[in-house]
Every structure is written in structure tokens, then in C-alpha cells.
Amino acid sequence: MPERISDAEHAVMEVLWEQSPLTAQDVVERIPAERDWSANTVKTLIGRLLAKNVIAHEADGRRYLYRPLIERGEYVVGESQRLIDRLFGGKLTPLVAHLAERDALTGEDIAEIEALLKDLKQ
Template sequence: MRISAAESQIMEALWAQGPLGAEDLVRDVGAAQSWGEATVKTLINRLLKKKAIASEREAGRTRYRPLVSRPDYVSGESQGLLDRLFGGQLAPLVQHYAEHRALSAEEVARLKKLIAELESDDE
């Protein structure tokens, strides 16, 4: 499932806050992105058609909830990025960032820790 950058703003709000009504999404996401009500409702309808969210009636009000978990979405998007740009390989991605963007000492330490954990898991 492909979720656009704009649609992901709606999803982030739903993942963070749980079921929300259209008016909540217009107020929270729409205002932050300078989107009007029509734009937010268009994005909601796209996500409904993609089956990324579901609508449910509660106390006479329609609320929307995610059908896709954030970890599953991040996993799919991450793998898609690796597949499209780096042939599915993680090392070229890390190399690209290391060559084109200064890694902070904290990022280098986190990478070293991750590698050490992965190596200890293999033993």
C-alpha cells in the first residue's frame, strides 16, 4: 500500500491520538499544514479507499481509526526505499548517508552499538 506524504500526516495523527473525527483532523492536521477542510476530507477518503483507515460511528459522530500499524507502515516504506534505491541492501544506504551527510558522534555511537548487538546475536 502506497501512502502519500500528505496522507501520512493524517495517519500520524491517528496513530498518535487514536480514533478522530474529521473535524479533529481538520483542526489538528489541517491547521498545521495550512490545509482546508476539503483537502483533509479528500485525504481521509483516499485512505478509506486504500483500506488504510476505517470509519466507525460513535455517539452520532464518524470517527476514523488506522487499519495499518505505524511499525508495519515504517517497515514497508523502509524496505521499499532500500529496494528502489539500493537494491535491497542496507550497507549502501548507510554509506550514502555517511558520504553525503555528516554523522554526529551520537549517530556513529548508535550505529556501532547496533552492529555490536547484531554481532552478539549471531554468536
């Protein structure tokens, strides 16, 4: 499992998962405007991701093209398991119970969970 990715680094990863390879400037232009990040901030985050070996770069003339080394799905699985391990002792049932107790599950959510469980049983 790669080193943990910060929320800020995750924003850069989302851009690269959406499309890659990209130049640093391409990434800067695709970061949501509400982040209000400078080009230097994005380049710093790219440097951190390179150091964590979750993205790679290749020379393209005088610039670099960046691409993810981990798939989004792989990252989501790892982060989901970390959350369940940390907060619910590695068990999924207490997480679902927690959400249900706080009325955080809609009727649609419950129907989707039921359908998923039905599919898993088959």
C-alpha cells in the same frame, strides 16, 4: 503491503497514529497549522485513506470515528524497505556508505550504529 500512502495522506495518518479514534473535525484540528489545509482537503485525504484500506470508520451518532488499520511501525518498516529496494538494490550497506560519504552521519549517529551492531552480534 497496503497501497502507497502520499505525503499528504501520511500527515493524516500521523494524527491518527497519535490518537484514535477521531472524528474528521478532530483530525482537521490536529493537522499542523503550517499545512494550511481546509476541512475539505482533510476530508478528501480521509476518503483516500479509507479507499486504500489503511483506516477504518465507525458510526458514532451522526458522525464517523476514524482509526488506523496499520500500525506506524509496520508502515515505517514497509517504507524503509521500499526506499532501500528502490535506491540501493535491497542492500543496507550501500545506504550507510552513501550517508557516510556525504558526512551525513554525526559522531552520535556512528556511536548508535556501532552499539546496534554490537547488540545484533550478541
